[in-house]
Amino acid sequence: FESEGRRTSRLRxxxxxxxxxxxxxxxxxxxxAATLTFDSPRIPIVSNVTGELASADELRSPEYWVRHARHAVRFADGVRYLEAKNVTTFLELGPDAVLTALAQDCVSAPTGPHEAIALLPTTRRDRSEERELLTGLAGAHLRGMSVDWSAYLRNTDARRVDLPTYAFQRSRYWQESFTNAGANRDVTGAGQTSLDHPLLRACVSTPDGTLVLTGRLSVDSASWIADHSVLGSVLLPGTGLVELALRAGEEVGCGVLEELTLQAPLVLPEKAAVQVQVSVGADEGATGTRSVSVHSRPENAADAEWTLHAEGVLGARMPVPAFDLGVWPPVGAVAVSVEGAYERLAGQGYGYGPVFQGLRAAWQRGxxxxxEVVLPEGAGADAERFGVHPALLDAAMHAAMVAEGGDDGATFLPFSWNGVVLFAAGASSVRVRIVRRGRDELVLEVADGSGAAVLSVGSLVAREVSAEQLSPGGGDSLLRVEWGVVAGSGAGVGSFRWWGEVAGGGVVGSDAVVFVCPDVSG
Incomplete structure (x- = not known):
């Protein structure tokens, strides 16, 4: 290689x-190796032998380490595997930045502290170890990684101190987002009614009995939505669409969301906003039901078409809660470990940020x-303005995903909700009972810390989704066409009849093909 003028470096x-x-x-x-005892890993490990996620049994096998010593190092395959699983921050723990440099040629996206992928070393040759380690730690922190500051400061003189004893003036100098700034404007001058809701700002009724509620969504105005990333796309969770429908129902005295079918995901752009409209139809009369639908379109695009995201039916017949979760933990239930739950879910395509990581404990009984689900500190401030905070209700379903294991790696999203009833608003921590019906359907009962009913879902059906369905401009419909096989009478030729025979009362067999040819003269 040297004789060919290539750069070489002898490995030490x-x-x-x-x-x-x-x-x-x-x-x-x-x-x-067979004389050693191997423990299961506490964190997921991507194998340099296979370039994919290694199983615990594989890593505990002496044969694996024999192959590891002999076979090629599939470093590039491992990095590409992590990139395909939406890993965007790589931290090198080693004596230099060799792997960081190599990884730049292994990923497809741009790299850098503010790019799609960040490659962060923690040590560099001939540089201060402490400074380089802190630089890597700061880079990870800026990318949203959690830092255990107690562990970092454990061997120092740092200590917690009380806040100043004087009252803060609470003067804010940060520019509010346009949505929040507009929330305080009086919309009555435009013939609308103001709404005190984090996602909806105003509503207007029409002479035909229709009610339209309006709002504006962006990752700036509702920053918690940015913590709901699925297969690389930030979207309003299905629980958010349920919240919009329930809030609309409250305006017209309909406390039951009898059904809501999701038609297309509401994907939020990174640096723009979308306008949202929730439309409630006129009272159907004897049934007391009303139609409801949720649409959106890009902001500042008056000519853009409205996209239908969900449609369903609201009902006025409010049932009495039929459950109580006062006995807790449930008798006879076996604890299910939730340690590492969100790391495992990330491997299935669910990029849940801190606000959506509310699962604290889980049990199973048949x-x-x-x-037990809790909104993280700081996210609970807005909880009382929601019926049920979408992040809290979404996290309530994570227990089912963790309990089933998710070994097939498929990604599912809520598709249809039936019998959703809100009994109490503003919860920031809940107890949840879930009953699974098959692979794709759940029944939910949600209660507060005392066991009193908060919300119930008679049926929630999920559908598998792909990254293409969630990408901007992709096939965004959650509906799908399934062709069924119809049993036939076997191969053969059917009988034929003229249309005139049928119109005149002629008998037509089940295997007949009726046709007519136009009378073409000349």
Whole structure:
């Protein structure tokens, strides 16, 4: 290579690892490895042997480490695997930044502190170890990674101190987002009614009995939505569409969301906003039901078409709660570990940020799943303005996803809701009972900390989605066409009849093909 003018660097290693020169010692190495005890990993590990996620059984096998010493290092495959799983921050723990440099050629997206992918070393040759480690830690922190500051400061003189004893003036100098700034404007001058809701700002009724509620959504005005990323796309969760429908129902005295079918995901752009409209139809009369639908379109695009995201039916017949979760934890239920739950869900395409990581404990009893869910500190301030905070209700369903394991790696989103009833508003922590009906359907009962009913869902059906369905401009419909096989009478030729025979009362067999040819003259 040097004679060809290529840059080379001799590896400072004791043996020619990962090459045929290792084969003479593999048997002895395998015998030695078999004498060791291997524990299951506490964090997911992407194997340099396969370039994919390694199982616990694989890593506990002596044969695996024999292959590891002999086979090629599939570093590039491992990095690409992580990129495909929506990993965007890579932290190198090693004596230099060698792997960081190599990884730049392994990813498809741009790299850099403010780019799609960040590659962060923690040490560099001939530089201060402390400074480089802190620089890497700061880079990870700026990318949204959580830092255990107690562990970092453990061996220092740092200590917690009381806040100043004087009252803060609470003067804010940050520019409010346009939506929040507009929330305080009086919309009555435009012939509308103001709404005190985090997602909806105003409503207007029409002479035919229709009610339209309006709002504006963006990751700036409702920053918690940015914590709901699925397969790389930030979208309003299905629980958010339920919240919009329930709030609209409250305006017209309909406390039951009898059904809501999701037609297309509401994907939020990174640096823009969307206008939202929730339309409630006129009272149907004897049934007391009303139609409801949710549409959106890009802001500042008056000519853009409205996209239908959900449609359903509101009802006025409010039932009495039929459940109580006062006995807690549930008798006879077995605890389910939730440690590492959100890391595992990330592997299935669910990029849940801090606000959506509310699952605290889970239990299982047969087909029943129980859970404790809490809104993280700071997110609960707006909870009282929601019927049920969408992040809280979404996290309530995570227990079912964790309990079932999600071994197939498929990504599911709510598709249809039936029998949703809100009994109490403003909860920031809840107890949940889930009953699974098959692979795709759930029944939910949600209660507050005392066990009193908050919300119930008679049926929630989920559908598998792909990244293409959620990408801007992709096939965004959650509906799908399924062709069924119809049993026939076997191969053969059917009988034929003229249309005149049928019109004149002629008998037509079940295998007949009726046709007519136009009378073409000339």
């Amino acid at each position: 290693v004791s043996h020619a690892f990962h090459s045929p020169l290792m084969e003479p010692i593999l048997d002895v190495f395998g015998q030695l 087909e029943e799943i129980f859970a």
